[in-house]
Amino acid sequence: MTNNLNQFITDNLPIIESELYSLVEKIQAPNQLKESMLYSLKAGGKRIRPLFVVAVCHLFHNKQHEAYTVGSAVEMIHTYSLIHDDLPSMDNDDLRRGKPTNHKVYGEALATLAGDALNTLSFGVLARMDNVSAENRIELINLLSIAAGAEGMVGGQVLDIDGEKRSLNLPELEHVHINKTGAILRFSIEAGAVLSGATAKEREALVEYAHHIGLAFQIQDDILDIVGTSEELGKTAGKDVASQKSTYPALLTLEGARKKLDEHYQLALTALDSIDKDTSILKDFAQYIVHRHN
Amino acid sequence: MTNNLNQFITDNLPIIESELYSLVEKIQAPNQLKESMLYSLKAGGKRIRPLFVVAVCHLFHNKQHEAYTVGSAVEMIHTYSLIHDDLPSMDNDDLRRGKPTNHKVYGEALATLAGDALNTLSFGVLARMDNVSAENRIELINLLSIAAGAEGMVGGQVLDIDGEKRSLNLPELEHVHINKTGAILRFSIEAGAVLSGATAKEREALVEYAHHIGLAFQIQDDILDIVGTSEELGKTAGKDVASQKSTYPALLTLEGARKKLDEHYQLALTALDSIDKDTSILKDFAQYIVHRHN
Numbered sequence: 001m002t003n004n005l006n007q008f009i010t011d012n013l014p015i016i017e018s019e020l021y022s023l024v025e026k027i028q029a030p031n032q033l034k035e036s037m038l039y040s041l042k043a044g045g046k047r048i049r050p051l052f053v054v055a056v057c058h059l060f061h062n063k064q065h066e067a068y069t070v071g072s073a074v075e076m077i078h079t080y081s082l083i084h085d086d087l088p089s090m091d092n093d094d095l096r097r098g099k100p101t102n103h104k105v106y107g108e109a110l111a112t113l114a115g116d117a118l119n120t121l122s123f124g125v126l127a128r129m130d131n132v133s134a135e136n137r138i139e140l141i142n143l144l145s146i147a148a149g150a151e152g153m154v155g156g157q158v159l160d161i162d163g164e165k166r167s168l169n170l171p172e173l174e175h176v177h178i179n180k181t182g183a184i185l186r187f188s189i190e191a192g193a194v195l196s197g198a199t200a201k202e203r204e205a206l207v208e209y210a211h212h213i214g215l216a217f218q219i220q221d222d223i224l225d226i227v228g229t230s231e232e233l234g235k236t237a238g239k240d241v242a243s244q245k246s247t248y249p250a251l252l253t254l255e256g257a258r259k260k261l262d263e264h265y266q267l268a269l270t271a272l273d274s275i276d277k278d279t280s281i282l283k284d285f286a287q288y289i290v291h292r293h294n
Numbered sequence: 295m296t297n298n299l300n301q302f303i304t305d306n307l308p309i310i311e312s313e314l315y316s317l318v319e320k321i322q323a324p325n326q327l328k329e330s331m332l333y334s335l336k337a338g339g340k341r342i343r344p345l346f347v348v349a350v351c352h353l354f355h356n357k358q359h360e361a362y363t364v365g366s367a368v369e370m371i372h373t374y375s376l377i378h379d380d381l382p383s384m385d386n387d388d389l390r391r392g393k394p395t396n397h398k399v400y401g402e403a404l405a406t407l408a409g410d411a412l413n414t415l416s417f418g419v420l421a422r423m424d425n426v427s428a429e430n431r432i433e434l435i436n437l438l439s440i441a442a443g444a445e446g447m448v449g450g451q452v453l454d455i456d457g458e459k460r461s462l463n464l465p466e467l468e469h470v471h472i473n474k475t476g477a478i479l480r481f482s483i484e485a486g487a488v489l490s491g492a493t494a495k496e497r498e499a500l501v502e503y504a505h506h507i508g509l510a511f512q513i514q515d516d517i518l519d520i521v522g523t524s525e526e527l528g529k530t531a532g533k534d535v536a537s538q539k540s541t542y543p544a545l546l547t548l549e550g551a552r553k554k555l556d557e558h559y560q561l562a563l564t565a566l567d568s569i570d571k572d573t574s575i576l577k578d579f580a581q582y583i584v585h586r587h588n
Contacts, residue, residue, distance in 0.1 A: 027443075027444055027445050028445050029443075029444035029445050029448075029449040029452075030444075030449050030452045030453055030456070032452065032456070033444050033448070033449055033452045034444065037444070080410075084406055084407075084410060087383075087402075087406065089381075089401070089402030089403045089406060090403050090406065107383070108381075108383030109383045109384050109455055110452065110455075112378055112381065112383060112384065112406065113378075113448050113451055113452055115410075116374075116378060116409075116410075116413060116443075116448050117443050117444035117448040117449070119410060119413050119414060120413060120439050120442050120443035120444075120448065121439065121443050121444060123417040123435055123438075123439045124435070124436055124439025124440060124443065126435075127432050127435040127436040127439060128436055133428075134427075134428035134429045134431075134432045135428045137428075137432055138421050138428045138431055138432065141417055141418070141420075141421040141435055142418055142421040142422055144417075145414050145415065145417045145418025145421060146418060148414050149321075149323075149410075149411050149414035149415050149418060150321055150323035150324075150327050150328065150331070150411035150414075150415060151321050151322050151323050154323075154327070154407050154410050154411045154414065155323040155324050155327060155411070157407055158323075158324045158326065158327045158404065158407055159324055161403055161404075162324070162326070
């Protein structure tokens with residue numbers, strides 16, 4: 001990780017997490033429900049999605065606090081999707097980031113409801129950003145609803161489960177990832193553009209960047225499942241191979257997957273070149289995603 | 295049911311259902327996911343919540359189509375909550391309205407995801423109502439997020455599950471119902487007021503009406519569980535007594551519950567008296583809720 005990116009994360013991560021936790025702590029709800037919601041929010045994670053919202057805002061010299069609020073809304077969606085994905089009827093995972101999954105601690109019923117509540121809360125959080133125009137709030141809510149729902153993340157999850165039953169080809173695999181993980185990453189980056197009043201051309205370039213970063217992120221995930229250790233990953237390594245899951249290395253070989261990863265990395269950088277601003281943090285982010293070990 | 299209410303339902307139910315189904319049919323999502331979402335939406339139900347949105351709009355001579363859109367959003371929330379409530383880890387119900395529950399047909403994973411997608415879609419549907427001002431859309435999204443989430447319906451569901459482990463007293467029981475079922479009913483009625491530009495005084499009276507109607511609805515539910523037949527109800531009668539659940543009849547006797555029901559009915563009517571409009575449909579609705587057999 002470059003020094004610049006490191007500094008950016010050191011500066012912004014505490015503000016993101018403080019905003020995220022306070023948005024949940026201040027609601028009036030049964031204690032056990034709040035505790036279960038906060039348990040998964042506080043279980044760590046790289047906070048890549050909120051960091052992207054903030055990074056795009058900073059690209060436009062937009063320092064408004066709402067970048068952290070939008071980032072928190074995205075992290076709530078991401079976290080609810082992990083809670084539900086880990087349920088016995090889905091991936092049946094006992095550990096997440098080295099800690100017991102939500103349903104192992106709170107039971108399946110409360111885990112399901114904590115996920116539901118985080119999903120719902122994210123939209124309320126966006127609606128209540130009084131310093132953002134009602135039009136921009138509506139645009140963000142509309143984009144998040146599409147990115148997180150049947151047309152995005154949830155639809156991708158359905159395709160992913162379906163794909164476990166058969167071999168996917170490369171276009172099918174890309175389609176899964178563009179929806180399952182790409183849609184929310186794209187939202188994070190596009191939301192920064194909406195909050196900052198980016199031009200149509202700038203927004204288009206950022207969406208293009210998001211597309212390639214999203215796929216690069218997933219390819220590296222697949223590669224790490226093969227070359228990483230469980231300790232580094234905080235989850236069981238080698239799970240994809242064991243379950244004969246369709247992955248980039250399985251379809252392209254490990255070398256082919258690394259080549260594909262580099263292609264998307266280069267295309268992400270190229271997209272940024274059309275933006276006449278200091279995009280170094282976004283470039284550093286792209287590099288980090290390609291070289292990360294967990 | 296009065297002839298007036300019957301006519302109102304005959305006139306509006308087909309428009310509600312057509313809007314509801316078309317909002318889901320037009321999304322771009324995996325077929326099996328859409329099928330699972332539509333299965334539960336089409337499984338029947340009285341559509342009381344959307345009918346309330348429309349009835350309140352008609353009270354203000356507001357005939358805009360968006361009443362049906364908001365009603366559809368509420369019905370999506372209601373339906374997702376039923377899908378998740380029926381899951382094995384929650385109520386573990388095999389039948390709902392006399393038909394197999396969603397997870398019995400599509401499996402638990404898809405049922406969980408169909409619920410998630412309906413939750414998310416409801417907010418997108420509200421955000422995309424181009425004929426409603428951005429300010430009003432934001433207000434509706436904020437109200438729905440509170441009503442449906444940890445501070446409302448989901449919180450109430452947590453309290454309800456918790457209440458199965460011990461005896462609740464009357465204030466605790468009311469607190470469960472005000473959140474679990476009352477919050478969404480209140481939203482339906484308040485949303486009609488927002489869409490129609492009701493005065494603060496009118497809105498307050500409608501919220502008061504909603505409060506009493508919500509509790510009356512729940513008390514009648516508890517009474518029907520004792521005096522109704524499974525055939526009439528489309529679900530197993532006598533389940534509350536068998537599970538020793540805290541209910542109004544259990545706390546107040548059947549006679550006491552009927553008295554409480556009538557009190558809330560009268561208070562709902564009184565609330566409407568302060569509104570200088572033809573509230574006959576809302577009064578008929580109150581009467582129907584008190585006298586319904588299923």
